[in-house]
Amino acid sequence: MEKNNEIYHDQEIGRKLKELRTEKKLSMRTVGEKLGINYTYISKIENGYIPSVKLLKDICEIYDIELKDLFGESKPVPKELREVGVEWITFAKEMQEQELTPDKIKEYIDIIKRFKDV
Template sequence: MEDREILKLVGARIKALRKEEGLSQEALGEKGGFHFTYIGQIERGEKNVSLVNLAKIAEALEVNLTQLFGFVNEEMKQTESEMIIQEVADMLRKTTPSNILLSRNIIREILKMSHGTSS
């Protein structure tokens, strides 16, 4: 994988996460301590951003640093199920511990019911 391709993939992932959060480039820049033009350059793959700045961007997006590398390309295809599991995990990371337990219990019951009806 070429350097430029990695920069574009990470930039596209940051842009997707920013849009999911409903943030403009300016709002993300303010939260992370960057100028909005720098955010735009990162999103377009024009800047080789440092790990320290990636950590600041992840914090501003309220995601784990590793989530910035959750991009999909031809060499690293995720199945639709894996993408849905990741989406659910992302939602759970942003909620309370009691909601996490409730969600786990609901999922457990749904799976029990689906296994019971298919047997």
Template structure:
């Protein structure tokens, strides 16, 4: 999530704001905002929406350029991008997720029989 934190910090600095000023502007604890900027804490979707509104950006701005996000993820939306980032941070690959999904589908199908 460091990428997201870096983008938040970049926007804040472009406006010449301190963490405390930004925290007050969006009604969010500046100490937690600092942790998010450093990558020590994950932002919630609600926080990203507040920041996007405040800075007049699309929420997708925080996840990188469209070229940096795989096309199949772009089509799924912000929640899936967040999920993808979380899986990457846990070293879980897309192929491992596909195997898990197939296993869950098999279990679900077997329980419906």
């Protein structure tokens, strides 16, 4: 991050934001409209200008990521996975390690249901 006339620039954050916007297939104009700001400001941000934390949070909300995902080497966790939770993700990994496919698990559930109905 470089300081230039009291304005902070961070090319990495700008690059990540541009990547996220293009992955979501959003134009700068669309993002600007959602935020209530001029789209040229989105361009400035993507070129490294650091906006307020509030605006960064609002941008992250549009891109379905958390603010912390912009910093460091972490990759954003999709919203759907965040909602599932660690316990279910761990369970799915354990089932995969046991070579249990989703279809096989559904089959076992059906068997258990039949036994319960007897």
